[in-house]
Amino acid sequence: MLRDKPKSGSSAGLPLAPVIAVGLGWFVLALMFFLLFGTPSVPEVDPATEQLILTPETGKATLGFPLWYTVGTYIFELAALFAASLLCFRNYQSPQVVSGRSVWLCFALGLLLYFLGDLVFGYYEVVLRSEQSVSIADFFYFGTYALLGVGMILAIASRRLTLDLWQWVLVAVVGLLGALFALWVNHAAAMANPSAPLLDRLVTAAYPLFDTALLIITTILLLAFWGGRFAQAWRLIAGGVLALYVADSYYQYASNAFKDYQSGSLTEVFFVLFPVLFAIGAAVEYELSNKSRRGIRRR
């Protein structure tokens, strides 16, 4: 029953443990960075004129994050997104991957779009210092949601899947809670900023609702394959979606409630957690798809 034959395609390149260590380490570093330096206490300076930026109404200097901090938060997010996208691409290239290659291709492209969206968003925020809450970046982000959704639906649709009634009820409860919270955030944001243009309102409201849709799909997957090793990777993916949901909801509220909201507050560390969990999930699935199963045959 024992075999030591090396198997083709077994964990080529990157083993699982370092991915988990680096991923979690990166998140902890990001958390410390956000905690230590994420308190806006510096008057904002326009880098072009080296003058203080004054708010028109009060004539006082605007408090904001120092530039290096804002750039730092972007680096934490971008690096995690890029690494997660690469790990998903690696799964796509593995013919043995359990969820199917197309699922991981969708995830890889989705994360890549998010990466590009962050670049565009950062360009607007850091370089152009634009105050608009809706930009071209939203197109990239919406593309991410579409691709993640398609990938998850592919993961479900290609399988034989049955749920009991109580499990469907649980899915419905998750969906309902997610949607209710999203609507509540939307309401709070509208109260805080009644003068927001309709387009802005629609775009920011869309994110938590998209997240809710993704949460529903991951819940279905988790329940259907509960107890199997396949679910290990999907638990992490579900966690990633949840992190994105939290970050999106807070961002929607904050960008309406606070004047000239600058990204970089503590809650946005969830924007780092989201790709980190996707990256670890991808690595877990790669590992269990390519690992030889000899020796765990039970008789």
Place this chain on the structure above:
Amino acid sequence: MFILKRQDVEISTISHPQKAQQIPILHYQGQTFRLLSVFTGAQKDEALAFWRDLTENRGKACVLLEEPERYSVWGKVRLDELQSKAGGQGVLAVKEAKANPLWVQTCLLLLQGVYLEVEDFLGGRQARLFQHDLNEVFDQWNFPQTDTPERIEQLLSMDPLATLQLPPWDEQLLNVLIAELHRLGHTYFGNSSFAVRVLEALDAIPSSERSQALAWLRSTPKGKLWQ
């Protein structure tokens, strides 16, 4: 071209003259056909090629049955000849010998491999579903000694290499099983990536016989799916 749909035909079973076994028989417009080979839904081309080879190159009268997830090829046979003591001297003589035990062991290992893979990856819930589907396959093709859940449980848990009680399946049933197992695996995993991992189950066969088993598997109509 002779492609039939399920609603065009009737399928029944008759007792095999020499063995306590049922063979599926397809009735169409007063003619009778017996099962030769099964293909998955994704293998329409292979099924057509097999059918064409039989009809055009070997001059057999065959039909191709198209079902949502399966294609099967049936050869014309006359029931009175089939049931006469001469048995199997019909239009299409079919190998009726009980299969080599090694082939049966190979198929049992594949069966257990797919089952374990489903249980391990997709959890107990999907494993129960798989047992149910497996039961349907056994019923549909009348596999002997698969009539109770306990027996199926035993097939899934026995050590095929250590038992003296191998199920009496002939090569035709083994061909069916090889095809159906791949079809089921594909249904559960959504892709064919499971096949490589399941094949590792054959490593349990002593190496002197393993190459024979693999060569036999490759030679079966559906064996290529697994390679």
